[in-house]
Amino acid sequence: MIRKIISGNEAVATAVKLARVGLTGIYPITPQTSIIEKLAEMKAQGEIQTEIVRVESEHSAMAATYGAALAGIRAFTATASQGLLYMHEMVWWVAGSRVPVVMVVGTRAVGAPWNIWNEHTDFTSERDSGWIMAFASNPQEALDLTIQAFRISEDERVFLPVMVGMDGFILSHTKTNVLIPDQEQIDDYLPPRRQPYVIDPEDPVEIGNMFPPEGYMKLRESIHLALKNSEDIIRQHGREYNKKVSPMIDYSTLNSSYRLEDADYAVVLMGAWAGDAMEAIDVLREKGIKIGMLRVRYLRPWSEKEIRENLEGKKGVLVLDRSTSFGRGGPLYIEVKSTIRDTEVKDIVTGLGGVTVGKSDMIYLFSKFVEGIKEDVTWYYPKEVGKLDVRTPRDIE
Amino acid sequence: MTLGLREILNKHNSLISGTAACPGCPENMAMRMLGMGLGKDTVVVVVAGCSSIIQGNAPYNSYNLPVVNIAFAAGPAAASGLARAYKQKGKDVNVVVWAGDGGTADIGFASLSGAAERNEDIIYVCVDNEAYMNSGGQRSGSTPLGAITSTTPEGKKENKKNLPFLMVSHNVPYVATASVGYPHDYIQKLKRAKEIDGFRYIHVLTPDPYGWLFDPSRTAEIAKLAVQTCYWPLFEYYNGKITVSQECLHCLDKRTRRPIKDFLSVQGRFKRVKEDDIAKLEKYIDDMWEKIKELM
Amino acid sequence: MSLLLDYQYFPITKPGKGAGGKTGSWRVVKPVVDLSKCIGCKACFMFCPESTIVPKGGKVTVDYEYCKGCGVCSNVCPVKAISMVSET
Amino acid sequence: MLEIRFHGRGGQGVVTASHLLAEAAGYDNLYSSSFPIYGAERRGAEIEAYCRISDSQIRVTSPIQEPDYVVVLDGSLLHLSNNVYRGLKSNSVILANYGSEIKTDKKIITVNATKVASELGLIRSGWPMVNVIMLGSLIKLTGMPSIESLEKAIRDEFDDKLAEINMKGVRKMYELVEGRRYNVLTT
Numbered sequence: 029m030i031r032k033i034i035s036g037n038e039a040v041a042t043a044v045k046l047a048r049v050g051l052t053g054i055y056p057i058t059p060q061t062s063i064i065e066k067l068a069e070m071k072a073q074g075e076i077q078t079e080i081v082r083v084e085s086e087h088s089a090m091a092a093t094y095g096a097a098l099a100g101i102r103a104f105t106a107t108a109s110q111g112l113l114y115m116h117e118m119v120w121w122v123a124g125s126r127v128p129v130v131m132v133v134g135t136r137a138v139g140a141p142w143n144i145w146n147e148h149t150d151f152t153s154e155r156d157s158g159w160i161m162a163f164a165s166n167p168q169e170a171l172d173l174t175i176q177a178f179r180i181s182e183d184e185r186v187f188l189p190v191m192v193g194m195d196g197f198i199l200s201h202t203k204t205n206v207l208i209p210d211q212e213q214i215d216d217y218l219p220p221r222r223q224p225y226v227i228d229p230e231d232p233v234e235i236g237n238m239f240p241p242e243g244y245m246k247l248r249e250s251i252h253l254a255l256k257n258s259e260d261i262i263r264q265h266g267r268e269y270n271k272k273v274s275p276m277i278d279y280s281t282l283n284s285s286y287r288l289e290d291a292d293y294a295v296v297l298m299g300a301w302a303g304d305a306m307e308a309i310d311v312l313r314e315k316g317i318k319i320g321m322l323r324v325r326y327l328r329p330w331s332e333k334e335i336r337e338n339l340e341g342k343k344g345v346l347v348l349d350r351s352t353s354f355g356r357g358g359p360l361y362i363e364v365k366s367t368i369r370d371t372e373v374k375d376i377v378t379g380l381g382g383v384t385v386g387k388s389d390m391i392y393l394f395s396k397f398v399e400g401i402k403e404d405v406t407w408y409y410p411k412e413v414g415k416l417d418v419r420t421p422r423d424i425e
Numbered sequence: 426m427t428l429g430l431r432e433i434l435n436k437h438n439s440l441i442s443g444t445a446a447c448p449g450c451p452e453n454m455a456m457r458m459l460g461m462g463l464g465k466d467t468v469v470v471v472v473a474g475c476s477s478i479i480q481g482n483a484p485y486n487s488y489n490l491p492v493v494n495i496a497f498a499a500g501p502a503a504a505s506g507l508a509r510a511y512k513q514k515g516k517d518v519n520v521v522v523w524a525g526d527g528g529t530a531d532i533g534f535a536s537l538s539g540a541a542e543r544n545e546d547i548i549y550v551c552v553d554n555e556a557y558m559n560s561g562g563q564r565s566g567s568t569p570l571g572a573i574t575s576t577t578p579e580g581k582k583e584n585k586k587n588l589p590f591l592m593v594s595h596n597v598p599y600v601a602t603a604s605v606g607y608p609h610d611y612i613q614k615l616k617r618a619k620e621i622d623g624f625r626y627i628h629v630l631t632p633d634p635y636g637w638l639f640d641p642s643r644t645a646e647i648a649k650l651a652v653q654t655c656y657w658p659l660f661e662y663y664n665g666k667i668t669v670s671q672e673c674l675h676c677l678d679k680r681t682r683r684p685i686k687d688f689l690s691v692q693g694r695f696k697r698v699k700e701d702d703i704a705k706l707e708k709y710i711d712d713m714w715e716k717i718k719e720l721m
Numbered sequence: 722m723s724l725l726l727d728y729q730y731f732p733i734t735k736p737g738k739g740a741g742g743k744t745g746s747w748r749v750v751k752p753v754v755d756l757s758k759c760i761g762c763k764a765c766f767m768f769c770p771e772s773t774i775v776p777k778g779g780k781v782t783v784d785y786e787y788c789k790g791c792g793v794c795s796n797v798c799p800v801k802a803i804s805m806v807s808e809t
Numbered sequence: 810m811l812e813i814r815f816h817g818r819g820g821q822g823v824v825t826a827s828h829l830l831a832e833a834a835g836y837d838n839l840y841s842s843s844f845p846i847y848g849a850e851r852r853g854a855e856i857e858a859y860c861r862i863s864d865s866q867i868r869v870t871s872p873i874q875e876p877d878y879v880v881v882l883d884g885s886l887l888h889l890s891n892n893v894y895r896g897l898k899s900n901s902v903i904l905a906n907y908g909s910e911i912k913t914d915k916k917i918i919t920v921n922a923t924k925v926a927s928e929l930g931l932i933r934s935g936w937p938m939v940n941v942i943m944l945g946s947l948i949k950l951t952g953m954p955s956i957e958s959l960e961k962a963i964r965d966e967f968d969d970k971l972a973e974i975n976m977k978g979v980r981k982m983y984e985l986v987e988g989r990r991y992n993v994l995t996t
Contacts, residue, residue: 033834081502084538087499088535091506091536092506095508099506101514117498121496185729198871225731232492236493237492238483243483307868386874443744449789449793450791454768480740481741485737485740642793
């Protein structure tokens with residue numbers, strides 16, 4: 029293993045290289061673009077064998093990736109925001125086909141209006157599509173989870189596509205220390221590709237013609253069960269990754285906790301801002317406030333077991349959502365609230381469209397929460413911004 | 426290139442009896458001929474359309490080839506992925522996109538254009554029944570002027586989008602038009618396409634008895650009539666030049682063309698067509714043949 | 722691949738007859754081949770949209786189990802050897 | 810943890826400077842993270858980039874609010890807006906590329922990097938490129954990362970010729986300031 033200072037996007041490209049991906053469908057969209065640029069560069073320099081298809085849309089990026097996967101080779105794509113929404117149809121089609129595919133989403137806000145900055149709404153809007161959905165909190169995890177995604181996706185007990193989320197810009201463009209595994213380690217960890225069926229003239233199989241109602245429903249239930257059953261399998265492959273590749277980040281659980289065991293209060297969130305939250309928690313702990321954090325690493329499967337074990341019995345749970353489900357709280361809040369009983373859950377929706385929520389905001393928010401918040405769902409604007417004149421026109425002459 | 430009957434009889438049977446197609450279905454004819462032309466080392470990507478349904482229900486499928494069913498706009502891209510994967514695996518496979526006129530002229534055009542521009546090693550077959558027949562016959566970009574469809578009850582006001590020319594403009598290695606009325610011509614074109622590398626486009630006219638409103642027993646006859654009246658040309662574009670099939674050499678001279686009315690009058694969909702519409706259609710046909718002559 | 726766990730199902734199918742049903746029942750008129758007239762040109766075979774014309778001994782027979790009775794074969798026969806006969 | 814905020818204009822290599830510093834720290838076996846203010850970069854527009862260096866894992870991901878050092882690649886920004894002075898602590902230091910000394914209550918160290926870059930012929934699209942050579946003065950002030958590690962990072966980034974010229978500039982800029990040899994990581 030070597031340690032390098034690389035960006036989140038470079039880390040993902042490196043994972044694609046290490047996983048010996050056979051084909052990548054690429055289409056540019058900020059902030060994911062430098063993943064595909066890096067792959068194209070690696071290809072031009074002969075560092076990777078990956079076939080690169082430079083398609084004309086995200087819809088086609090997923091379709092080309094899907095085609096290659098059906099033909100029996102490891103396939104990858106990456107996108108964000110409008111691009112993910114544009115390929116939404118194919119996202120579902122791939123999951124329905126049960127063909128192993130891996131995609132990275134460099135999360136970004138969704139228009140209108142245009143906004144290129146970080147937000148998780150693009151990612152969470154695919155929550156019901158049947159994909160396994162992991163979310164990284166730093167470039168190292170983006171690399172590790174992308175490699176594990178292939179392992180999980182190609183496990184016969186799973187056979188579902190896997191999506192890895194990564195905060196746009198905040199992780200995708202941050203250069204930081206990343207431990208890059210050796211090719212031998214990954215070759216040892218990642219066995220040759222397996223998939224439930226291959227489209228090949230040698231044994232004509234057809235995928236996707238009409239299924240009658242009961243048959244269709246049975247297929248849907250199968251996705252449901254495979255997703256539920258994947259929980260243990262993800263832990264298993266996580267432990268194996270820790271053993272064979274790197275013990276640095278503990279992957280034996282679907283979610284990651286911080287100072288939670290003896291905590292009275294818990295914060296639940298997903299993604300890069302977990303780092304700032306940990307700093308805030310340390311400050312509050314020094315002040316005698318017993319608070320901890322649960323970081324959601326897998327939105328799907330949603331480990332009810334882990335969520336309950338970690339959160340039930342706390343005096344209160346505060347969810348930080350970087351995405352929206354308009355008219356309700358954020359998606360994480362809805363998930364948490366539907367999972368735990370007898371514990372008060374409050375939601376803060378913030379950080380949308382690139383709004384910066386740092387350590388000091390978190391200290392403020394967590395303290396307020398411990399003091400008691402009335403509203404179930406609060407939309408929070410950082411203090412500094414609050415002082416600014418947020419110009420949002422309302423009246424048009 | 427000749428094609429004896431004996432050879433055809435021995436060719437791969439790409440369609441198995443008991444399909445879910447309507448009786449007299451021209452797409453079924455086209456699919457059978459596809460197998461005769463390309464043989465069994467063929468993978469078909471079927472985009473949404475009649476062909477999605479024709480295959481019938483699980484646990485079986487009427488297409489005797491590996492088939493990838495896929496969303497409307499995704500065919501050429503999925504085929505790109507498949508073709509490149511087979512190449513990587515060292516397999517010689519004909520990857521075919523099988524799409525209707527809606528999937529080609531309308532919703533799938535960006536994907537088609539992209540794959541053509543990249544010169545992907547695939548064969549794109551457009552089976553053109555000139556409307557969204559699978560959803561009950563709504564107009565598409567490929568519906569001809571004057572035709573009644575369920576969304577143009579008064580007759581379509583615009584001309585048919587000329588896809589073969591659009592594909593010629595993409596500078597792809599091979600573009601051909603065919604009609605299920607002339608199986609030998611169509612099969613020969615498939616065989617030629619098979620020998621060429623890169624993006625190949627074949628546009629087959631498939632008259633639909635239920636959308637065009639004629640007796641299903643006449644499917645092949647109408648498909649021939651379209652060619653005889655010069656409404657539908659049979660040509661090949663290859664090495665930068667168009668070659669017109671012998672079945673429609675007479676169309677090159679306006680004076681020897683059979684009147685378009687002979688084609689229109691046998692179909693219910695043109696029953697409201699007026700004289701000035703016929704003039705417009707004739708103009709469309711004139712312009713088309715002028716363009717063909719330019720490229721010969 | 723025969724590894725299917727009890728909860729695993731995939732949306733795949735195999736080529737097989739009658740995927741659209743026993744389509745012979747759709748028929749209201751049926752093609753009857755007059756073998757004395759048939760010249761064995763196989764035009765009916767070529768155009769049959771249902772693969773239900775079966776070449777046999779230089780001539781043809783019809784697979785009535787799946788023939789939908791569209792009449793294309795009758796229409797394309799150059800010697801009018803196939804007539805469409807009412808099923809009732 | 811050492812927190813450094815870079816200011817400059819689009820096209821001046823602000824992001825590259827920050828990345829190179831992070832990479833150099835990496836060669837010193839330190840932890841580092843570097844990122845630009847997220848946005849569409851436009852030539853001439855004000856740009857910020859952030860670099861954190863630490864001897865333990867860096868967890869925070871948000872932009873630097875209270876920098877230890879502020880590096881200003883374009884001296885005109887000192888007068889243009891208040892951004893440069895945002896969130897300064899009592900011991901924060903501003904290192905600015907500026908033609909003369911500035912009398913102010915803030916700790917501003919000025920260096921004429923434009924002159925050095927011009928002399929070396931470090932010009933791109935009509936602008937003297939001071940982004941890399943400014944790091945020479947910066948690492949003298951911070952005492953880390955080492956000039957050897959910075960050289961490695963520079964050689965990774967540029968071709969031999971450009972790396973050589975930049976290194977000349979780095980060494981010159983290194984000599985221009987007085988070193989402050991205390992361990993900033995633990996302050």
